[in-house]
Amino acid sequence: MKSIKQKIGIIFIGLGLLIILSFNKLITLITDLIWFDSIGYQQVLLTRISTKLLIFIPLAIVLTLLFRHFFKHLYMYHYSKINQEEIPFNTNKIKKWLTYGSVLLGIFLSSVMSNLLWLDFLKFINRFSFGIQDPVYSLDISFYVFVLPFFKAALFIVLILLTLMVIFSLLIEILLFRGSYSRDFYVDFFRQSAHLISGIFLAFAGIFFTRIFDLLYSARGVAFGASYTDTHVTLWALLLYSILALVSALLIWIAHKKASFKLMSIGPIALIGCWVVLSLSGFVVQKLVVEPDEITKETQYIEHNIAYTQIAYNLNAVDLIEFPYEENLTLDTINANNETIKNIRINDSRPLLQTFNQIQSIRLYYNFNNIDIDRYMINDEYTQVFITARELDQYKLDNKAMTWINQYLKYTHGYGIVMAPVNKVTNEGQPELLFKNIPPTTNTDLTITRPEIYFGEQNESYIIVNTDEKEFDYPSGSDNVETTYSADTGIKLTGFNKFLFSIKEGSLKLLVSNNIQKDSRIILKRNILDRVKSIAPFLSYDSNPYIVVNQDDGKLYWIIDAYTTTRYYPYSQSYSFEEQGINYIRNSVKVVIDAYDGSTDFYIFDEEDPIIKTYASIFNGLFKSKAELPVGLDAHIRYPQDYFDLQANVYQKYHVNNPVVFYNGEDIWDLATEKYMDNVQTIQSNYVMFKIDEKAEFALILPYTPKGKPNMTSLLVARNDGEHYGEVFLYRFPKNKTVQGPIMIESRIDQDSVISPQFTLWGQQGSSVLRGNVIVVPIENSLLYVEPIYIQSDNADSLPEMKRVIIAYGDKIVMEQNLKLGLEKLFGSNSQPSQENDTVSELLNQIQSQFDETQRKLDDLKKTIDLLEQQINP
Template sequence: MTKGKKVISILIAAFIIGTLFFNEIILFITDLQWFQDLGYERVFLKKIQTQLMLGVPIFFLSGFFYYYYFRFMKNRYEKKIASFHQTVSNKTINRWLLLPASLMAFITATSIAGQYWWQLLTFRHQVPFAINDPVFGNDLAWYFFTWPLLREGLGTFITLLFLLVLITAIFFGAMVFLRRPTLVEVSEGENPRTQMLNRFLSFGAGNLVVLGVLFFLTTGARFFVSLYDILYSPQGAVYGASFTDIKVNLPLYRIQMVVSVAAALLLWLGYQKKKKKLMIAAPILLLVVSILGQILSIGVERFMVEPNVLARETPYIERNIAFTRKAYNLDDVYEMEFDVDYRLTREDLEKNPQTINNIRINDYRPALESYNQLQAIRPYYQFKDVDIDRYTINDEYRQVFLSARELNMDRISDSAKTWLNMHLKYTHGYGAVLSPVNQVTTQGQPELFIRNIPPVSMIDKEITRPEIYFGELTNHYIIVNTDEMEFDYPMGEDNAETRFEGEAGIELKGINRALYALRERNFRIFLSGSISGESRIIFDRNVMDRVTKIAPFLHYDEDPYLIIHEGSLYWMMDAFTLGDKYPYATPYMEGNKNYIRNSVKVVVDAYHGTTDFYIAEPEDPVIQTYSNIFPGLFQPLEAMPEGLQQHIRYPQEIFDIQTVVYERYHMSNPSVFYLDEDLWNIAQERYSGQFQPVESQYMIYSLPEEEKEEFLLSVPYTPNRLNNMVAKLVARSDGEHYGELVLYRMPKDRNIYGPRQIEARIDQNERISQSLTLWGEGGSEVIRGNLLVIPVENSLLYVEPLYIRAANSESPPEVKQVIAAFGDDIVMENTLEEALESLFGAGPPSIPEEDDVPEEALPEEVIEEDDISEESPAERPEETPSYDFTDATVQEIIQEANRAFDEAQRASQQGDWAAYGEALNRLEEALRRLESQ
């Protein structure tokens, strides 16, 4: 071949490759620039480097193997056939063999490199757990990082063997075409065609026997690897290796290993000695051993284990309990008895002001509706969710709701959805709202500490950088620093405009404009006169997509939460390391996962887009392994700014998993555990008319043994099929105690009201049930919020807010009343302060006997005539004039009935029976009018 032809061939090959992989090349270049912009190009290149280091040698080695395998088969074919028509020369065929060999090598190399690059990295950089499994004595790192590589590698090798069988058949057909056999002269009485067929079979059989030998040897290796499957066996009394697994299945795997090797030898010997029975005996022997082993396993389980499970399985149950607790980080739960009493007084409340002042009477779901109705300001703004956090506000530790006002491009009118508006003009959300959990307005809406556009703060927290370029709804690319000014925020009939002052994004100079026009499939990027070389394109702005793209090997909490720090907005996310190879640990997560750690905290700047990963659990061997793979990706938690560290919280996602696991795994005694004698359930509450498991809740209160209030996440437990509270699991989030789990066990000698029992007593309270019925008339919806169980001193206080959603109205629910319960007393008042006053202000609440807490509320006290004192005219409330119902609507009648009912309550509490009678008359008239509508 001349030099010119070689150049043309190379150019043609380059053109074909470029055409086939054009999109991949564009994505590779632009993604590399994206990672470089964030300072993580080494993370991006690590995958490419590893795949090349793995794929290139495999390509050449496998290509060499395939080529000489094809040549070996060709030569063997020619030798076996002996006589054939030679239509193509040997040199030409050998040259042609390079093409299928190269194609097969490319497929093999890319599939192996693409599948095994991550397993190879974790294998090379693995960190020991310093915990050994109780059966084989291996460090658990072997099961996380080495064993999966062996399993999948053997599986791939078997796949390649089947592929070789297919290739052999195809190649045989090709050789028949290229080397068409001719009939040869044979001795008298022998059929030439039969002789040729025997030669064909001889050629094919030899190849298949070699592959069969390799298959049986690989099967023996797989049985060796499968030995460790018994550590994850579900067939016994508990998850993990059971009595039958250890006594029967483990020896069976070892026997199958030996038989597989013996089968390979028998197959080869049978072929060499031309003894078909010996060859057939190989797979039959392996099949018989497997069937007999399964029969023996079933027999031992049924006749030895099932009649006496506890005696046989106790050691394995103990292992399951211990390893499941370790896997879910429940092996160090601090347990203590919480000796609940009912002696809480007004003085006790005054000694715990932060606990009382942080009792949540607003729920995040109605709060979200309120934010979107009252603070969205414009249709294109949206509050996606409400985050729960705590701040020191005006020197007071407060629990708050916080939500970002993001720009939702789907809400922009269709006429405004031009390319310029979508990508150059409307670039960011603006500001946030913050409200305390314990305060509402007179209209029952959240009291906003930070509100409006631009943000107006009523507290000592300011938002000076309110623009949100990176968030939960930022799902489209933008181009900044263009000739077009960016929309900043609405300002009356006009709009304020701005320019992005950060450093995020990739400059669109040189070839970049063409690259990103191709990436986004929009040539306006290339042709627009508004874009210059100083303009920058910013993409992957959704915080979840952003962190997942950088570190896809972590599992992320679905709820990023907003933080205000030094006037700027940040997103914090919890990231978890997961695994499915923790021996003896019962899986409780999707994908059969049975290991989890909250090892990483991620912080994303909402304005600049900088993304930082901090190791929150450095003792986790999995995150240590990842850190070894990607040096520079993770920082120690101490490197996080202190102001951000103050907002680290124990994540609900891992806590909810732990609470479900602990329903059963709080039991330590194998007998009690197996029989489920002390099984717990997460307590139930009524929310919005339906019973559901209590949602884990962030609250601020002080633990019984602590003097200072903390930001805590907790959930109550009840015994199986019962509703009294038996325990409360608490996760700590503040300071040096972050991550600690504390279990408070309730007294066993008396009933401690569970949430569902309190809900039932609310339903049984005549005054409350009448009010709920009244408010539900006329189509209005009554929403019962979360029932909070709040420890105060050695007592438990229960609080539940009530919301009213007006019929045929788009207005958000309003906090109407607050129900509070303590001991046997339940009250419903307009505010939490009034409810606590009713419980503790006029005198000590009724205290049930410690050994006998009644299940139902005590009857209301009868007020003696002598106890009623005359009020002076100045003390008597002003009389409310009668209401004219002539032209009143149904809604107005309901509102008047509510007012009459409230006044009747107040009059009853104050002993003003004249006003009480007048209010009842007005209520009766309102109900009569309502009935006639």
Template structure:
């Protein structure tokens, strides 16, 4: 290689190392700014320790084996090849010293490439060495579950590495021998390898088959992680056929090892081929055919009798894997009488019925509180706060800055990096309050934010959020845009500790390299007090610190002590928990960590929410100081912890099958449950878990819970409901309430059907859902109240040319009654009045809203409908046209009045039509 070429290679290598080192250093500064420099060094040293170990092992193995081929390369028995090489510049390198150097460099380079695989095994290696025991012994091999979760994955990866190393070396040395030594005719045989080469490759093959024997041993343990017929994990066939087959294959592999070693001293190649052929035949016969015959002719005819003990193992381990073994079940009547007095007693529940569906509410927030085109609400969260001393469920969202919405000419480097640096404020509204125009009532909103109900927002700036993307630089000479006020903009300067200080030209250069942006280095706006913020997206930020956790997709905003925080649920998961049924690619899950991120400073705190989870305890052992006890979380922040929807959804999916703990019932699936469907915006979808404030049976006070209903697999009536508790000392408890199996409690789809079949409701919904408007039926809420069940569904109306849905009606269903009224209070009173409650009960004078009568021949004051059916029909057409005109003009109040008038006409029309029918009947 010429001097110039060598210089170019050296420059490229040096530049690559500089870029790599600068990336590491800038990451280190970021970790240290957050107080997690020890995590950076822990991961860095672990990765490189494991990589260097793999590099060294691979290098020594490859280099030593290639050294055995050196004499062949030096002497080069292939005379034709030798003559060609000697005639070129390569001829001068055919010396023992230079060939040794070449083999050394080649082995070093190739092993370094392969070592990148071992670098990814650092966490498995640490878990292998530091794993905490579960205290749960498997019933087959009598090993703790930690062996399968922490040790077996590493052993499997180690086998893959060693076997790959062996096969690669065999192929490489075989090529050397074959090229350097052409086949020769010895008597009547064609010899492909010299004696030395045969011995060498026999030894390498013996090593490979020894590893294969170890592979069969690992596969025995992996039977506990294999899918069976009707359940996950080993069954009768696995234990009586597959396990013995693996032992047989293991001994055959060891026999081949012995034959290969024997072949080093005495040439018995035929015996080796016989051994390999025996292994292949045994793999087919005892490894495949024999287990199939056992399953088909012994197990299948009487499967339950043979599989019952193994099925019990699967049930028990699956319940433990998803933390369902500690679940509390209670009976729930479901059909108890419910009167107005019961609703008064359950005021905590009724006052917090979630009328606002998060999807139309998100549109409403963006329309009413977006303020400017560059602000966006990307997600609506549900939480609870004390408003004027009352425990209230609310919905809230962060007003985030979306830089992509800036005008094209405004997307300059100064604007994107120095001026439009942060989002601003939040919007909050109670879940059950509605204005006369069908819009939410805000307790926090606008810019700058107002706050009512006893809440305060002292730091509305959000530098770290859900869509905070590229880096920004704060504390520069350019003032930061804070918020608009009339025709002017209000500016600010950052006063927090977030971001890495850009002290000196060195750091500017490093971050200019990191982000490939020379302006960081050259801009005169950046001072020594400036700070660069990156990794600002909440999920990206926390995953950078602890990538071994699985994170929820939905961080939620919390207002605490006047500051804004993001709370993100993190999970410990495994794919190798013994005997446990996998769901979504995992078969073990715990909500073991709550992550809190300061929206202003970007500080991140990991709280250990499940201190008995062996997986999180193992991580805490690997990373001492990373996790804090949940008791150390500030009390006000802890009051906003939620049972995560993701976790409850998975637990509900599992429990729908694994509530059947009797193996006979489980096998026949006679009590299989499912998550019911509901109707949303005209289409059907599975019911999502939803938060509500509810007074649980036997409890004195209402509390914030996450609930989801169940129905039988083949029917629509409700069979049970599950609740995850969120408040105080009860946080994390999981409850299941069972309805009587001999009674029919309506499920969500049955209520949806009853709504569709109600003549008055369906007529009115169809009337609204004409051209120019769109009806959106929100989530159907199933609310347990006083050993009974109440169903509530909001109805939204959205004009075709508008993105502003308005809540116009509330549907309430209870047992055999379905009503739709303008408000929840009216719907409740109407529903229980329709059930035959005395007028004095249904229309108490001290109630603020009177129910609208549903079946009466008397018209409302001011409305004198004609006495005949044709006149009523004509009047209905006129009112309908007036309603359409109001809708076209955007007069929602007038539109609602016309619809109420039309409803009265339709009721009267239905009454007269029914009376006419009765008169004509014989």
């Protein structure tokens, strides 16, 4: 009876230790289940957990039995050789500890393996075909993306397990022989480990065979992918290695039976010898056969690399459009493209962000994280705008106000947005605001019905709503307006939930606070990127989420672009994206998050992508069709800059289809450069509105120049509007004409006899001249270049002011106070004072423009006189 009680006690002690050791993981698992259920995605987490268990449970049983058998075999073999008097434990205790060790080792390794294999396993069994075969083995690309990674991982795990067992055997032999490495030591070790070593060579046979397919990612040749030497030497060498590894496994097994070291060594020695000879052969073939006639030998492989790289980055869909560049713009042409002209950006997001944070943050604890560009129908006009969300940064609260109640119950959300047109500034050089202040005010027909921002880019901590403590809503004069959260988002803090989440968040106050009542809810993962990565970590996410005012319901939403990627696309060149190497990408998903209630929806925007089809098959209910996108949001879907920039980077080299031209590097492009602020930089992609078919469209552009030259050779364009969303094309400029690149415009600015001295003058008067982006605007068959100029005082609290706009066209370049004056100087005015049909409004506008220009010249004259006086009377 005492023995039974002891066993029961040991079982309870073991269970207690297991619970203690896994307590944090258990709490995390339970709270994750509750959270996923609260947002409607519990099935996503259950799929992940059930798959891990499906792998873990049988693997744990198999590994436990395997290790138990292995340790038992070792023990039984060595038992007769051990001096029994030297063993401090009796035989039964040793057997028990071996059993416990086998169980623990089996559980640990199974846990690690299930975490490594679960997603690869699901992709393997749910895979969709790409409908494209590789050019060497004629296998569907899905084999490389979904099948091969799973088998390679499985082979690697088998190799690790067998190697561990061999190491255990070796350690036991070393302990038994106590450093005496005689022939008996090696014979004993070989007898016990021969079957394991044989298994290792079987695993190596599989690894060598899978490396045959890895040749399609080879970097040996002049282009990425299998080269001439890879297909004519390395491929056959790997096949031979695989066969020799199989033979080695068989010979080791036979040698074990005959206790023959010579027989055991034949296979490994032959394998090593072949590796030396064939590696040398590969080097000789590369140097003596391929390199003297490289272009002939590698042509077909270069063609493979070009074709599959273009497909992998969706560059095969880029349309080429010849742009018949002319310098024939007139006043009539400008008037005919009024929608383009009135949406030319004369402001810049980076100085604008500083301005917004000073003039519109209202309170210290509000912050604008970044500024995005979008387009809206405003007062029946298609208008390009800057837009940013006013988020609440709790860490900017006064130190005395950083109480637990203020952080988690009181200051819970940001409020409203700021919006400004891209083409207008005030006389002081500050942006004209379409949306401003708290509560948001506007003189447009846009409305915001729900300005509170509970979910955003800066919301790192949890909050608790519906408590006895009213939430701070927004400041109103010297008072504060308070509110109560009205959505049913979050998890009720009743019963056991309160205990669980107090442990999860490490907060005793959450457990004991009297402010928390029966209807109180905890809201988690309010940072939108953290939120989507928690739900779908297998996707990659854009670095720039953007806020949208839905003109249909007046609510604020965040939109995040999500990507499917892989590094296993054969023959496709690898590039860095989001700090990882990839060679295939699709912008397959748009994620929409309600800024108030946090509801998160994943919409598939590329239904042809096999990877997203596979994920949709795995995670039933996670993805929705783009047809289900809420009404009003479709007008704000953007072609993402991260994706476009990567494509543009790849296209610098892979716009070439001719393998000889590609080999010689004759037609490589550079991304254009510009002077930005006070540095020269690679130009960034820009959202620009211009007429593409019959009307102005919101497009993303990036100019190219020939390698090492400043002139512009082409313009890459991605369309964003309506049914044309996602179409990418290239305006290719004539080779017999010089089309100015942005840096050429910058050089002309520096050399202009009017503009350059003015910059120098401003810079000598306690101010800095800051240069914005050069915006290239296609108009008809011509190009207009626009660059905003900022003046910022050297005072620490000064704001950058947009004071001038530089416009370049053809061989003309002007700098004026605004775009209208600059265009009038280049192309003439629409109206003259002497015309009888001038309206009063037009005349007043003209008078105002002339007055502003006169005032500017008087200001400049005064500054010059002051400078002269300083020189005369220092």
